[in-house]
Amino acid sequence: MKTSEMIEANNQLRVQLNTKNKNFYENILVYIRIEGLTRDENKMEVQLLNILQDIIDAQNDGLTAEEYFGKNPKELADEILLAMPSNIWEGVKLALYIVAAYIGSSFLPSLMTAGTPLDVGALVLCGIYSIISVIVVLKYVASTIYTANRKMKNKYAKIFVLWFTISLLFAPLFIIKTFVHTPIQISLDGWIGIIVIIITLIIGLVFFFRQKDKTFGWPVVIFLAGAGIMGIVTRIPAYGNSLLHTKNGRYLVAGITTILFILFCLFNIIAARKLAKQTK
Structure with a gap:
């Protein structure tokens, strides 16, 4: 079987x-x-x-x-x-999957606005750090299965500790993306960027629709699709100049980005509630 x-x-x-x-x-x-x-x-x-x-x-x-x-x-x-x-190969596959998942989820948001080169080096560094973070979080979860109830009775305290631990682990991702700049950068402006974004969207959608359980996939797909469309629009000269080089245009881009993030959070909450109902 x-x-x-x-x-x-x-x-x-x-x-x-x-x-x-x-x-x-x-x-x-x-x-x-x-x-x-x-x-x-x-x-x-x-x-x-x-x-x-x-x-x-x-x-x-x-x-x-x-x-x-x-x-x-x-x-x-x-x-x-x-x-x-x-099995060493199983560990390698896990590491590659984590890196691919991080880069896949960060690639389109990194291309959301034209004019900013893609820092491949920083992206890979974040992917490597993600391996360490995910393994630490998983080990923490495993360790609490048979010990958490003895050490901590208050469920809100457990949630806070888990949230605080995850925040500490993933904060360096923001620091790396914001302050680390490597020489391995590529420019994906114009039609080259548009073609890359379209190919990435197609690959992502094919991968998504092949999954049996799409409960938590929809929020990610909606966010990344929105980021991809924004990346395409900002690379079209007729729209990109007004969106990126005018005050109102920048406000519009910021507003759309905020809406995408809010939708991402809301759909995740809906997906979590749906999963909770299914579990019950």
Whole structure:
């Protein structure tokens, strides 16, 4: 069975679990998937599916997951991970995916206005830093699965700590983009820039529509599509000069950028609420 098929089967079978068993299993699932990012994904999903089936069988026999597996699920998860040696290629793929995701999400906003060269060096530096940040955040999330409830009872305190941690980690991205300037810069003005933006939009849309779950993809697509269209318009001489070199034009660009950002935030909130309803 393919990895994607196992993940889909896992999602369907979890519906059979009662609330207590579902919480027990989903903690194991999240912990193993995060800590097992450098393990063989197929083997990992096989193990997760086996555990799920065992819990369903135990539930049908009147046993809880805790009674069947014991009161220390973290030990079970760690034993499974130890049985699967790390795969260097999986780590490389993860790193490349993070860099590509960051550059992909930052490329079009960087081309939103003509006349500013694209700093490829700074973009790559941000991508490399993103690898470190994402891994740190994921490790933090994994570490809190079985310890957060003991150390911190107040849910608002947990949210604040997580927000503060993520803010500290991602603040350097803003600093790098604002203050770091490398000699690796390219100019993408005029028709060359327009062609690059159109190709990027097409690739992004193809990738987006190939995804099964588009819940959190729509806000990103709308924002990047808006940034791409703005980048095209500012590169057309008939419009670009008035938008970039007049006071009213700059206000209009700033206003459109602000609206795009607000829409991005609103659609993310809607997507989060939709996901929460589906989870319930």
